Amino acid sequence: MAEAVIKLVNITKKFGPVIANSNVSMEVNKGEILALLGENGSGKTTLMNMLSGIYFPDAGEIYVNGKKAVISSPKMAFELGIGMVHQHFKLVDVLTATENIILGLEGRLNKKEAKAKIKEICDKYGFDIDPDQKIYDMSVSQKQTVEIVKVLYRGANILILDEPTAVLTPQESEKLFTVMRNMKEDGKALIIITHKMHEVESISDRVAVLRKGEYIGQMMTKDTNAAEMTNMMVGRTVSLNIRRPDPVDPKPRIQVEGLTVKTIDGITKLDNVSFTANSGEILGIAGISGCGQKELLEAIAGLQPAEKGSVVYVNDEGSKEELLGNDPRRIEELGVALSFVPEDRLGMGLVANMDLADNMMLRSFRNGKSIFTDRKSPRNLAENVVDELEVVTPAIETPVRRLSGGNVQKVLVGREIASAPTVLLTAYAVRGLDINSSYTIYDLINKQKEKGVAVIFVGEDLDVLLGLSDKILVLCGGKVSGIVDARTTDKNTVGMMMTKIMEEGGTKENESI
Amino acid sequence: MNPFKSFHIVKRDVLPWYKAWGVRAIAIIIALIICGIVTTITTGLNPISVYGAFFQGAFGSARKIWITLQNMSILLIIALALTPAFKMRFWNIGGEGQVLAGALATAACMICLGGKLPNVVVILIMTVASVAAGAAWAFIPAFFKAKFNTNETLSTLMMNYIATQLVAFFTVVWEVPKGSFTVGIINQSTNAGWLPQIFGSKYLLSIIVALAITAAMFVYLKYSKQGYEISVVGESERTAKYVGMKTEKVIIRTMLLSGAVCGVAGLLLVGSINHTITTTINNGQGFTAVMVSWLAKFNPITMIFTSLLIIFLERGAGEISMNFGLNQSFADILTGIILFFIIGCEFFITYKVAVHKKKEKIANGKEEK
DSSP states (O other), X not given: OOOEEEEEEEEEEEETTEEEEEEEEEEEETTOEEEEEXXXXXXXXXXHXXXXXXXXXXEEEEEETTEEEOOOSHHHXXXXXXXXEOSSOOOOTTXXXXXXXXXXXXXXXXXXXXXXXXXXXXXXXXXXXXXXXXXXXSOHHHHHHHHHHHHHHTTOSEEEEESGXXXXXXXXXXXXXXXXXXXXXXXXXXXXXXXXXXXXXXXXXXXXXXXXXXXXXXXXXXXXXXXXXXXXXXXXXXXXXXXXXXXXXXXXXXXXXXEEEEOTTOOEEEEEEEEEEETTOEEEEEOSTTSSHHHHHHHHTXXXXXXXXXXXXXXXXXXXXXXXXXXXXXXXXXXXXXXXXXXXXXXXXXXXXXXXXXXXXXXXXXXXXXXXXXXXXXXXXXXXXXXXXXXXXXXXXXXXXXXXXXXXXXXXXXXXXXXXXXXXXXXXXXXXXXXHHHHHHHHHHHHHHHTTOEEEEEOSOHHHHHHHOSEEEEEETTXXXXXXXXXXXXXXXXXXXXXXXXXXXXXXXXXXX | OOGGGGEEEEEOOOOOHHHHHXXXXXXXXXXXXXXXXXXXXXXXXXXXXXXXXXXXXXXXSHHHXXXXXXXXXXXXXXXXXXXXXXXXXXXXXXXXXXXXXXXXXXXXXXXXXXXXXXXXXXXXXXXXXXXXXXXXXXXXXXXXXXXXXXXXXXXXXXXXXXXXXXXXXXXXXXXXXXXXXSOOSTTTTTOTTOOOOBTTBSSHHHHHHHHHHHHHHHHXXXXXXXXXXXXXXXXXXXXXXXXXXXXXXXXXXXXHHHHHHHHHHHHIIIIIIISSOOTTTTTTHHHHHHHHHHHTTTOHHHHHHHHHHHHHHHHHHHHXXXXXXXXXXXXXXXXXXXXXXXXXXXXXXXXXXXXXXXHHHHHHXXXXX
């Protein structure tokens, strides 16, 4: 039997009245990859944060290598050989990889030695980084690699990876998994948190499931399947098929022509982008993150000035309205019912410190002539959204920052679709959401599509994009590398298009649609 | 063994109000005990009698109570003026200058128009002028913040010095008698431009105005559309833009309001209370008000209590330095200690210190040898 490097006994952690973890007992073995599964808010990250010294358990014991341990700071976690790679990277942009890795370590600064050691680690596990490269020059996956090497450099034998693949392309994820397998061979213990079932199946040896802060059980990955794991997480049977109703009477709704967007520094973010989004259809946008998806949606929504090009809205009667150059309020006044679910939910779509009702008011507070706000209808709307979308919240008066990721997204999507939009823009609508919440969101988007809304869905999970969209527009470095029919294409084609501009054929196809 | 390993700090959930006020009460009691010890050690006086004098200073007689309330009103008005800006995360440190601008405009109207126009008209013009002057003083930093994102802390602060120098300049222009470098009581014989006394009390006007502004500000911030915009812009400018709010407009509008209310404080200081103008007429209350507003967590109703507390400390401290022949610095020490505890206890309201159980400590100690 494998030997347990970490043993948790009856760990309990409360945040005020909220129980994040309740009597969790589990083990992590040497030389295995454990997938920690659970819905949003089931306490996975909290549990891992206690292992890495960020939180301190209210009750229970942690044993590391058979010895009882008190982990009250990240530094102590490192001393015990536990390292965590967080979802959000904690790197200094203007420093090199090496400098970031040795940052905060005590003792004499010797970059040469450090570089040699980093190289050794990279060779051993198959990492591919340039120790002298600055962080700001790195892609997301390279930054993640630096984070992992940083943890290994500090001698971690137990690695915790919190949703490492959320920001990676399928190819990059595969590369990460190869490295993870190498680390496993070397006898390290790895814990991975992920919501993607196919990844769990391909990478992990064992899965442990949390639900509502409680430990539900564990099983060997080879003896189980995605459906069983999902049912365990959710506590009931869920269907894992994404519905794709056929579009009814699609008509052009948004026509983008030659859209070019540059940043203040003159970097081209969108280069001559043209496409049409039809009513009653979902147009998926695929691409490696940072390839202009954000700028594209923000330009349509009136938040991003454009260098040139046009964004035309066509209403049901066929009359056209130019959207570029208008701010969101002006667009609303033009009679364009445009809803936007931005990527940064708490920083842009919602106000984190305000309660549900006040957040509902963001879209409607100007209604009416009175100088005072109407508090009642937003409150009713908040109650409706909570009811219909099954938002888990202590009260309508709870600040949204205290809700879990999935519930925050439900609040945001609920508000955006409440205004009966004709265009719905969504950016990474299910990022960080568990399976159950994700399917709720897909369902909501499909319902909008059936109502004849033109949906533009920026996504990162190709399986979802292929399953949900009618068409997929692939962006690569700000250029359209093609628009494909989601029903007939496959993952590899789209994956290839994401990394390079297609030959003539691809762009031609784009024009013909 | 590292002593920091034996405890750690945890963020609390929101405390129920009675517990939060309990913490604050304990903080004040501890502060008073420490003050007592410091008093006994440094001066040899009986702390109880010092406290008695402290209280006497603020509430010792009807007149003292009225003055306390009047001072509190002015401080409250300035704190209320700063609050909308603060809620917008616009750090208006320029209350002092905005009040002085209002005061200067008031004095100018009294001197130039007093006796030449009917008194009602003079007062009307004074009111408009003081509000406009305060607003103008706030507009300048707001404009640059909105257009060029300049640092408002610095620009509002610098505007204070300009206002002080302007007042100093006009003090010389208007000095009575010549060579005294003071303006003296304006229109002492005619009382032209003096704001009316309410029910024969010269204190009541400021108090009533302060209460009216408190209620108005509370409603404005909590229930009006503009108040809602202020909160959204303050919390997240990106969210504000996302729903199509014009953040530049909100910033400028809010600062105009902030400056205008400061102007009212200037109007009362000159027109109702002092009937003269000096560079120190506001006595640094533009800065004290920052604390009043913060202590009240930007809630206008709570500000009634925080401004009273500050004025109470100020007046009590003044009294003991007079009664016991101590200098003003000693009173400041006591005020400092009390404020330290009152502000410091907010930490314990937001966080709690969790001490590890002894058993764990021993276990931990053993492992470390």
